[in-house]
Amino acid sequence: MVTMRLPTLRRTRSAEPGTVTGTARLDRRTKRLAGRLRPGDVAVIDHVDIDRVAADSLVAVGVSAVLNAKPSVSGRYPNLGPEVLIQAGIPLVDDLGEGIFQAIREGDTVRVEGDKVFVGAEPVGSGVRQDAESVAKAMADAREGLSVQLEAFAANTMEYLKQERDLLLDGVGVPDIETHIGGRHCLIVVRGYDYKADLEVLRPYIREFKPVLIGVDGGADALVEAGYTPDMIIGDMDSVTDDVLRCGAEVVVHAYPDGRAPGLARVQQLGLAAITFPAAATSEDLAMLLADEKGASLIVAVGTHATLVEFLDKGRGGMASTFLTRLKVGGKLVDAKGVSRLYRQSISGSSLLLLVLSAIAAMTSAVAVSTVGKAYLAVVSEWWDNLVFQLGQLF
Known part of the structure; x- marks a missing residue:
């Protein structure tokens, strides 16, 4: 894949922000950490360029502060996560360095004063306290280099097309499944942007058409939380809970192109049967390609990536596969975001x-x-x- 690098942006420190105290929870993967956070916790992460989905998950939990070992806005592209955190009033301290994971232990009571972090009376780290002004400046600078990002995105798209041409054009490699999809609607749920609002708006549709419910990793939990039982779970199994995996849904584990499937061991430890789907695409792409190949008459997407800003916000070359996948299944693909926005109006x-x-x-x-x-x-x-x-x- 093509690598995109721009110089890290310089940031300004905020002036004497308030003090925050909370229990520290640490994990280098923000998505995994969100599952065990509690309101008032201080999230300690290692996340360059925080995307909106990660920020939304932290806001939804109600963390009291976010401590990032890495820059939350590196300048490579205008990622949306830091703005979400700042707008929610959550203190964000950047560039604390790798040492923060040694200085703070799980469950420690930490105190954030300005750009400094304390455990008890002992200072354990100092970084850059972000505010609305510093994030806006970083985002403006990042947008100036957007042309470089677009060129790299196009190059990644062509590379993926060469690598997965047979899958995209002819469906080669799509596994056989037990769930009957032919001629039915499929509702694919990703725990992404506005997924809760989308699911709420779609309740009448789900009651009437009874679509095949496909959860992509944590999207399966989202279906269960909304009162539904998924028919199929697709993904690398890093964010779906054990209870949901046991709900009776057919499990399809996303594997690397060489056949390695790290998530398969977890499924087998739970005593569940599973099949693998090797591909270089993202898990949400695999769900769409599988539904299309198995004859779905309509594919409704919830929480997926639909716009160029959302593709770039993930900051991954692999998002090029989502662009091509949407071109492939576009004739039968409906995005629930538009429905959610149309019906969000209140009666005067x-x-x-x-x-x-x-x-x-x-x-x-x-x-x-x-x-x-x-x-x-x-x-x-x-x-x-x-x-x-x-x-x-x-x-």
């Missing part, structure tokens, strides 16, 4: 009032023209006349 107060008045008018008309309604109106009219007469006698 004036529209609700008009609806209530219309209902009252309809009920009044129905009562007025019916025999029972006329008798009832006569009784009410007589009661009203008597009331007016009695009030007139009093005054």
Whole structure:
């Protein structure tokens, strides 16, 4: 794959930000760490160019601070994660160095004061405290080098096309599966951008069409959390929980092109059967290619990558496969993000009032023209006349 490198951007330190204290949780993989974080924890990560999906997972948990051994914005491309963290009010300290993983142990109570980190009274690290201004400056500088990123993305796309031409064009290498897909709709869920809102909007669709539910790694957990049972789980098995793996879904393990499948051992330890799907593509691409090859009439994507900004935000050459995969299955692919945005509108107060008045008018008309309604109106009219007469006698 083509490697993209630009000089690391210089950042400014924020002026005397507040103090934050919390329990430290450490992991070099942010996605894996998010599964065991609790509200108020301090996340200690090793993540160059934090993407939006990783940042969303940290915000959703409610961490009190994020300590990054690496730069959160390196300048290679305008990644979206740091902005998400800053907008959520979560302190972000960058460039703490590898030593932070030796200085802090799991479960330590750490204190963040400005750009310094303490365990008890002892300072254990000093980095760069990011704020809205510093992140905006870094993002602006990164966008200036976007042409380099696009050129590299195009080169990666061509390299992937050469490597997986048979898979993309002819479906060579797609494994046989037990789940029946031919002629049915498939709903592919990735725990990515706005997946919760998308799933909520799609509830009527799922009830009516009963699509094949395919969870991509943590997307299987997302389906279970929404009240569904996945029919199939596809991925490298690094973010799906054991309980969800045991839900009865067919398991397809994403393997490297040479056949190595690190996630297969975990599935087998749980006593589950699984098949492998060797390919250089991402797991979400494999799910789409499998659904297409097995005859799905429609593919609905939840939480997947759909735009150029999202492709670049992942910062991986492998995202070129997603671009080509969408070209391959585009004729039957529907992105749930558009549906979510269309139906997120709330009913205005004036529209609700008009609806209530219309209902009252309809009920009044129905009562007025019916025999029972006329008798009832006569009784009410007589009661009203008597009331007016009695009030007139009093005054």
